[in-house]
Amino acid sequence: MTGKVRVKVEDHELTLSNLTKVLYPASGFTKAEVIDYYTRTAPAMIPHLSGRPLTVKRFPNGVDGQSFFEKNAPAHTPEWVRKATLPVPGSTKNRDTIDFAIIDDLPSLVYYANLAAIEFHVPMWRVDQAGRPQPPDTLVFDLDPGSPADIVDCCRVALLLRDELDHDGLHCYPKTSGNKGMQLYVPWDRGPGTADYAKALARRLEEAHPEVTSVMARKVRPGRVFIDWSQNNPAKTTVAPYSLRANPMPTTSTPLLWEEVETCDDAARLVFTAPDALARVERHGDLFGPLRPAP
Numbered sequence: 543m544t545g546k547v548r549v550k551v552e553d554h555e556l557t558l559s560n561l562t563k564v565l566y567p568a569s570g571f572t573k574a575e576v577i578d579y580y581t582r583t584a585p586a587m588i589p590h591l592s593g594r595p596l597t598v599k600r601f602p603n604g605v606d607g608q609s610f611f612e613k614n615a616p617a618h619t620p621e622w623v624r625k626a627t628l629p630v631p632g633s634t635k636n637r638d639t640i641d642f643a644i645i646d647d648l649p650s651l652v653y654y655a656n657l658a659a660i661e662f663h664v665p666m667w668r669v670d671q672a673g674r675p676q677p678p679d680t681l682v683f684d685l686d687p688g689s690p691a692d693i694v695d696c697c698r699v700a701l702l703l704r705d706e707l708d709h710d711g712l713h714c715y716p717k718t719s720g721n722k723g724m725q726l727y728v729p730w731d732r733g734p735g736t737a738d739y740a741k742a743l744a745r746r747l748e749e750a751h752p753e754v755t756s757v758m759a760r761k762v763r764p765g766r767v768f769i770d771w772s773q774n775n776p777a778k779t780t781v782a783p784y785s786l787r788a789n790p791m792p793t794t795s796t797p798l799l800w801e802e803v804e805t806c807d808d809a810a811r812l813v814f815t816a817p818d819a820l821a822r823v824e825r826h827g828d829l830f831g832p833l834r835p836a837p
Contacts, residue, residue, distance in 0.1 A: 551581075554622055554649040558656050565604040565658060568790035571816070573658060576786065579816040580655040584648045586823045587784040589834040591651070593668030595626055595642035597779050598659035605660065605788040615643040616657070623650045626673035630777075644669065660786050663779035666736065668835070675776070680833060681712075681728040681736040682780050683744070684719070684770035688763030691753070692809040696724045699754055699767040700803055702747055715830055716803050718812050720787035720795040725773075725780060727833055740771035783830050784819060794819040797829035 546559045561574035580587070601609045614637075615625055624644040630637055645651050645662070654662070666680040683703055685696040700716055703726055707714050714726045730736055744756035747769065755766045773780050781787070781795045796814040806812055814822065828834070 551649040571792045577655045586828040590783045591645040594664035597663040599661035662782040662785040681730045683726040684773045686723045686768040697803045697806045717797040720793045737774040744769040744771045792816045
C-alpha cells in the first residue's frame, strides 16, 4: 500500500500516506508499524506529552536517511492540533516566536507519526490552557556514558542519585534513553531552580565518585558517566517517555523498574524495541504514572 488512506481517529479524519515505506531498513520496520506503535502506546505516552511544547525529529526517508528537528508546527497542521505561540530568544532562524504543537490527544499523535516524526522531545515544563509557560513540574538527570562505560555504569550512578534525592525528600523514576544512556525524572513542585539544584547535586557526586563527571567536555568523559544537569534549562528538551529512537532497530525510551536498575549487569538487558515497550506497558502499566499531571 503506497498511496493515501483516509482514516478516522476519534473525531478527526486523517490522510495517511506511504504506509509500506520502510523507516528502519535493518529490521524492515515500516511507517505503518511506527504509526501502529504510537497508536497503541498512546494511553501511556500522551500524558507525558500533554501540555508540553513539542519538538520532533523527522526521518522522511527512514533512519538511514537525512533527518531534521522541527519545532514550528508545519503550515499544513490541522487546526484541531493544539498550538502555543512562544518566544524563542536566540533562534537560529531569527524568529521571535514559534508556533509549537501540543500533543494532547491521539489524532495529534497520529498526525505527527504520519509525518515520519520518529522521535518526540519535550521540555520539563508545560503551558496552561491559555498557552502561557508554567514553572517546571519535572527535574531530569540525563546520564550519558563515555565509552567504555555503558548503561550498566549509568545504573550505578542512578542509584547514587536516588540516594541523594531520597535524602532531599524527592522521588525519582528511571527510563532508558533508547540510545546508550538513561534518564532519571523527578516530580517537582518547588518552583524555578531545577537547573541550579541539579547542577549542585551533580557536582557533589562528581567530588565523591571519580566515575562521575558533571562536565560536558568530551575529553574528560571516557570511562565516566556524565550527569547532564543542563537538560533542566527551560530552552532544552529531552526525549519523551515511550518515544522511538532512530537506531538500526526501533528502540524506545522505556521506563524501568528500580529492580531492573539495581540488578543490571549486562547492557543488552536494557535495550527495548517497540514490541518490547508495548508488552511492558501491558504487563506493568505506565511506570511513569507518578509523573502524570494531576486530573
